[in-house]
Structure formats: C-alpha cells, structure tokens
Amino acid sequence: MCPARARRYYPVPARAAPRLTGPENGRIIRGAPLRTSDPRRMARQRRFTTGTLPEPRRLLAWVYMARMSVVSAIFVAAAWAWRDAPPGTTLAATLLFVTALLVTGGSLWYTHLARREPGSLYRYTQTVFDVFMVAVVVHLTGGKDSSFAPLFVLAIFSGAVLLPIVGGMLIAVLASVLYFGEIVWSAHALDAGVFIQIVIFASVALVTGYLGDRLRHTGTVLGEVETELRLLRLDTDDILASIHTGILTLNGHGHLVYMNPTAAELLGLPAHRFLGQPVLAALDEAAPGLGQLIESSLRNRAGVRRSQTGEGRDGMVLGVSTTVVERPDPEPPSVTAIFQDITGSRRMEALRRRAERLEAVAELSASLAHEIKNPLASIRSATEQLASDGIDPEDRGVLRNLVVRESDRLSRLLTEFIDFARVKLRASTPLVVGRILGHAVELVRPHPDSSGRTIRVEITPDAHEAEVRGDEDLLHRAFLNLVLNAAQWAGPGGTVLVESDVVESDLLSTALSTTRAVRVRVTDTGPGVPMGDVEHVFDPFFTLRPGGTGLGLALVQRAAEAHGGAVFVDEPRGEGWGATFTLYLPALDGNGEE
Structure with missing residues (x-):
C-alpha cells in the first residue's frame, strides 16, 4: 500500500536558508567593491563603475x-x-x-x-x-x-x-x-x-x-547605488534566463508582464508576441488549467503552493505554484506563476505506485489467506471429530458451537473485505460534513462496543456548514469506523472526543489546487498507538484489538484517498489521552468549487 497513508504526521520545522554574506552570494553591500571572477560581470562592472563622469x-x-x-x-x-x-x-x-x-x-x-x-x-x-x-x-x-x-x-x-x-x-x-x-x-x-x-x-x-x-x-x-542596482538587475535577469524553471508574471488585468525563456519554451509561446497582451486563454490552450489557476489566484487574492495542470502538448504536465503581490489601491494585484515540467517524474510516480499496488495485492492476498486458513482449520477439525463415533453429547455441542462461531467469523471477515475492496466514489455531490459526522456519532452511541463510554462532539461554526464533494455513504462509513474504533479502544468509562473545523493546509493532493480543508479529529482515552505500530495501523488485517479484523482503519484510509484527502495518526493531546486520528478533506468554496 502507499506508504504515505501509514506515515505518522508531525510538524517539521523548515530548514533555514543559507545566510548570504557577500557580493559573491548575490547580496550587494553598499560601498563595498563588487568582486567576481565572471568575465561578463567584470566587463559590466568596468562599464558602470569606471566610465567617465x-x-x-x-x-x-x-x-x-x-x-x-x-x-x-x-x-x-x-x-x-x-x-x-x-x-x-x-x-x-x-x-x-x-x-x-x-x-x-x-x-x-x-x-x-x-x-x-x-x-x-x-x-x-x-x-x-x-x-x-x-x-x-x-x-x-x-x-x-x-x-x-x-x-x-x-x-x-x-x-x-x-x-x-x-x-x-x-x-x-x-x-x-x-x-x-x-x-x-x-x-x-x-x-x-x-x-x-x-x-x-x-x-x-x-x-x-x-x-x-x-x-x-x-x-x-x-552613482554607487545606481551601479549596484544595475548590476543586481543584470544578475537577476541572467539567473531568471538560465534556470530550468518557467516564470511568468501577469498584472491584475491578465496581461503578460514578464516571461523567462524557459517558460516560453515549455508553453511554446513567444514572449514578445504576448508581452502586454491578455494571455490567460493562450496559457489554458498551451497547458490546460494554467490560465484558470492564475485567474483563480487573482480573483481570490491568494497564491497556490502546489498544483498541476492537465496534459498539454505531447502529454506534458506542469507542476505550478503561484504568488500574489498586492499593489496600492485601487490597482489590482499581480500574480507570478512558477512551474516545471513534471511529466517524467509523474510517470515515474505512476510506475512506483503500480509496483506498490502489485506488492500490496500480494501482501493482501497472503494476509487474507492467513485469516481464512485459521478458521477453516478449526472448522475442519471440528467436523472430523463430529463425524467420528464415541463423542459425548456435551463435546458435540461445543464442537457445533465452534463451527458456527468460526463460520460467522469467516462471514464477517469476507463481508468487511468486500466492503474494503469496493471502496470507490459511486457519486460525487456537495455534502455537509457536520451533518454526516453527527449521524455517524449517533449510530455509534447505542453500539454494544460503546457501552459505558462518553462521546463528546465539538464542531466549530464554520465546520457546521462546510461542504466537501464526495460519496455520502462512503464518508459515513469512514466516520463510523473512526468513531467506533475510538470507542472500542477507550474502554468502559472512557471518553471519545470528536472535533471538526476548517483549516488552511497544504497536505492535500496537489491535483486539487486547494489549501482549505475540513479537519475531523477523533481522540480517545485508550492506551494509544505504540510507536512501532504507527507505520502499520492502516495496513489491511493489521489489528491490536482482540476480535478485530484490521479492515476498519484501512477502509478509512481508502475513503480518504478516494476523496482527495489524507488521514494521519497525530501526537497525543496530552495527559490522559490516547490515540488521535486526523482526517483532512478538501473543502468547497462558496461557489461549490474546491
């Protein structure tokens, strides 16, 4: 299975960028001589600093x-x-x-x-x-x-x-x-x-x-400042012209302000032809979705950290990030898009995922065979003994109960496996997360495994009406499994806390081009997940609970992926709390768009 689904999520501090301390690192120091071994830069330096006054x-x-x-x-x-x-x-x-x-x-x-x-x-x-x-x-x-x-x-x-x-x-x-x-x-x-x-x-x-x-x-x-600014601008132009990343800037009216040579090459658009002209339609034609992404950034006045376009010419796919630069009122903001050709890496990722799926199928088949083999062995042994003579009526009753119990176990296992295998979006409609989550909690409360447990629900006002696009039945099953799993581990007298809010996060799929997500957190007062088992909690048939099938959390993981979301095992909340599972789902905006 995909390793990301079982990865424990912790906030990781960003690495500090290397400190630039001299002109050789691109930093211009006022009054300091500009020393360089680049012949072109030395020629420009002589031009600007030793010319006649x-x-x-x-x-x-x-x-x-x-x-x-x-x-x-x-x-x-x-x-x-x-x-x-x-x-x-x-x-x-x-x-x-x-x-x-x-x-x-x-x-x-x-x-x-x-x-x-x-x-x-x-x-x-x-x-x-x-x-x-x-x-x-x-x-x-x-x-x-x-x-x-x-x-x-x-x-x-x-x-x-x-x-x-x-x-x-x-x-x-x-x-x-x-x-x-x-x-x-x-x-x-x-x-x-x-x-x-x-x-x-x-x-x-x-x-x-x-x-x-x-x-x-x-x-x-x-004169020194002017010289430094000219050199800095020339160096910036050289850098932008030589990097293998496309960069283009549009003003608030969608007109092209700047395009470096790599962008022109990737998009097949001559910069001199479109400079100062509307270019959104041409961008969408060259890389489907690029113009819409920039237009969305202009409209929402918010950049996109990671996204990707549809397949353009020769099947090319671009990985895109945008940045919005605000201008003094009433001038609209400008947008700078930075993109690279990720077609090759995308194909390698597809091959990697294909190999992982084949490996997962092999592991799943082995696990399923193991889970079926044990009950079948018990049933066969009991059947052989029942077929023989000389068994006491009391022992015969025990053997019959064993056959029924193991048969029920097999039936339950196969039913849950079928549910797990058929996880997919049958319908995709706007859904109110708060309503579905509340209904799942109400179903868990009378469940026998929830007897003696306290289930608290805390949903913020913005999450009450937050919508996601997806399959209502599949989301309901995912929420039900999350809450029921927490209730089973909380134990008698334990507490389950169900929370939901709307957050800004870049954890979601890059294909969705969204940072707004509905977050659902389910925390229990059970023993928590041992550190060594965190990597495996979403594996099919992996369970630490006696009598569990190990398919409930695996179904939650598949449901999250089907909706473009992600689920993680988070750090414990604090003293007295056990495991915390956090599910992220891409939220719809007011127009029903992700």
Whole structure:
C-alpha cells in the first residue's frame, strides 16, 4: 500500500536558508567593491563603475562657452573701436582672443573629442587660466572701474564647482591677489569697495565650494547605488534566463508582464508576441488549467503552493505554484506563476505506485489467506471429530458451537473485505460534513462496543456548514469506523472526543489546487498507538484489538484517498489521552468549487 497513508504526521520545522554574506552570494553591500571572477560581470562592472563622469564634462563645456563669449565680446568691441583704441589695447585684445581660442579648442578636443578624463590637474589649469584671463580683461577695461570685475565671481564659482573646497578657496585667494594687484598697479585708491569685493570673492568661494563638495559626495553615493542596482538587475535577469524553471508574471488585468525563456519554451509561446497582451486563454490552450489557476489566484487574492495542470502538448504536465503581490489601491494585484515540467517524474510516480499496488495485492492476498486458513482449520477439525463415533453429547455441542462461531467469523471477515475492496466514489455531490459526522456519532452511541463510554462532539461554526464533494455513504462509513474504533479502544468509562473545523493546509493532493480543508479529529482515552505500530495501523488485517479484523482503519484510509484527502495518526493531546486520528478533506468554496 502507499506508504504515505501509514506515515505518522508531525510538524517539521523548515530548514533555514543559507545566510548570504557577500557580493559573491548575490547580496550587494553598499560601498563595498563588487568582486567576481565572471568575465561578463567584470566587463559590466568596468562599464558602470569606471566610465567617465558626465558632470565635470558638462560643466567644462559651459566654462568653454562662457570663456569664448567673454573674449569674443572684448575682441569685437576692440575691433569696433579699432581706430580710436590705443594700439596696445587692440593688440592685447587680439592676443587674448587667439590665446583663449587655442586653449579652448585644445581643451575641447581633449575632453569631448578624445574622450579623455578631466583629471584634477586639468581642472586646476582651466580654472587658473580663466582667473588670469579675467584679470587681463579687467586690466584692459579700466581696472578698478571695469564693468567686467564681477567676472572674477564666475571664475571663482567654476573653480568651487570643479575643484575640491580647498581648491576653490585657493582660486578665490588668487583672484583677490590679482584684483588687489591690479588696483595697486593702476595707482587707484584703496577704499572700502575694494575690500568688500574681496570679501565677496571669499564668500562666494566658501559657499559654492561647500555646496559643490556636498553635491559631489551625493553624486558619488548615488552613482554607487545606481551601479549596484544595475548590476543586481543584470544578475537577476541572467539567473531568471538560465534556470530550468518557467516564470511568468501577469498584472491584475491578465496581461503578460514578464516571461523567462524557459517558460516560453515549455508553453511554446513567444514572449514578445504576448508581452502586454491578455494571455490567460493562450496559457489554458498551451497547458490546460494554467490560465484558470492564475485567474483563480487573482480573483481570490491568494497564491497556490502546489498544483498541476492537465496534459498539454505531447502529454506534458506542469507542476505550478503561484504568488500574489498586492499593489496600492485601487490597482489590482499581480500574480507570478512558477512551474516545471513534471511529466517524467509523474510517470515515474505512476510506475512506483503500480509496483506498490502489485506488492500490496500480494501482501493482501497472503494476509487474507492467513485469516481464512485459521478458521477453516478449526472448522475442519471440528467436523472430523463430529463425524467420528464415541463423542459425548456435551463435546458435540461445543464442537457445533465452534463451527458456527468460526463460520460467522469467516462471514464477517469476507463481508468487511468486500466492503474494503469496493471502496470507490459511486457519486460525487456537495455534502455537509457536520451533518454526516453527527449521524455517524449517533449510530455509534447505542453500539454494544460503546457501552459505558462518553462521546463528546465539538464542531466549530464554520465546520457546521462546510461542504466537501464526495460519496455520502462512503464518508459515513469512514466516520463510523473512526468513531467506533475510538470507542472500542477507550474502554468502559472512557471518553471519545470528536472535533471538526476548517483549516488552511497544504497536505492535500496537489491535483486539487486547494489549501482549505475540513479537519475531523477523533481522540480517545485508550492506551494509544505504540510507536512501532504507527507505520502499520492502516495496513489491511493489521489489528491490536482482540476480535478485530484490521479492515476498519484501512477502509478509512481508502475513503480518504478516494476523496482527495489524507488521514494521519497525530501526537497525543496530552495527559490522559490516547490515540488521535486526523482526517483532512478538501473543502468547497462558496461557489461549490474546491
């Protein structure tokens, strides 16, 4: 017989997943270098972490444009007043324009055409050149009275943004020295305005330098996070693309959001064709029941742990689990389905079960022959003695009673065996478990084996109206055997507790795709089931009770299997209690569906 039916059920703690402690295990640690020996990942790492920074290059482009705008304006103004301007001024303007043009052209080639990294020395050189260029412009346009003196502020600002905060302050000091030197060189009087201007230079350098330093630090951190997220996403894509498990995600409207290559191969559906499109009907066509399973998960907002589809193309059967991800209201939830081809394992399971059935038939035949052989031997012996002469009337009466008793035993044994062998669903209709269980208890109460026993029934409100789909007569016989077995073992003065409730459990058949079950527990105050006999209590003809046939619990097991359920021997309830048998049956929802 199937080993699962005789397995003692205990809750087993889940194994702890291995702790991931480093980037090599897929965990990204902020600020930690990403070390890997994968060449593709190393290439992506260089791409995202050693690429040129766009911010300094864009700032330098603005600096180039501002520089050429200023010198071009000075040169145009000098050309406009060429005849009236002193020759030294026009020559200086021309040299300034040519020098700025050459420097800016070379800088543009270096940073934008040659794609060289603008290092620290390069940025210092550009900023110092701009400060000297502004000093020349101020000198050519009137010194202290020049309208271009505020250009020192722009030069200081660009230095504070392009350079560290110390570098920005050094540029401010250089600008102040050049401005102060221009005033002294031009023999202008030193007044409060000059010192205010220098204070402004220092203030601009300090404020912009601090802000620039904070912005650079923030940009560095964000760049690291962005790099890590990109690498993580690429690694996730690689994993999903390489695993031999199909994964697909649908939004709340049944539209395909994601499908990995294995899912596309198993279902024979091109992902690019259905991406963003309704796909439930196509899923049902490729794997019967898959679309309905996902639709049920969306409707009930609950995932399914284990299920399987019908046979699709080439007889393929998929084992499926679904997960529901809730979205902010009013957006409906999305569903992710994970599935594998279990056709091969299913066929191996069928072969295993076939072998187990053949083995069970052989064991059952041997047990039945043994059970029949003993009464037949007694009947034959008694008959031979009755046929002989010289038997006392008293002994003759004993022998006759022996023949009748053993004949009755054989009749009872064969009747129960026939009932056991014919266990199957003759009809499948919605049934109220509480009503059938209550009727079985009422039949056990007046039974001779229940004399002097107390039978208590506790059914929760939800179990009173809970329904299962099955055969009423078969369920009634299963409940009757469970309760009667408990009463027989409880003994005179003992107690039998019958309980029923509705629970969430994944113990039931994967083909039913259900986790909602009606649980029936029957507990007695008898001696309990010895640990060594737990594996055999559901075997046909196995019994520890004198006069028992060993077919009552075997019938309960077969009835449970016929209804897609399971029965177990559970842990004792506590002090003073004996055996506890627990029967699980798949419950129907409000629509009459499992």
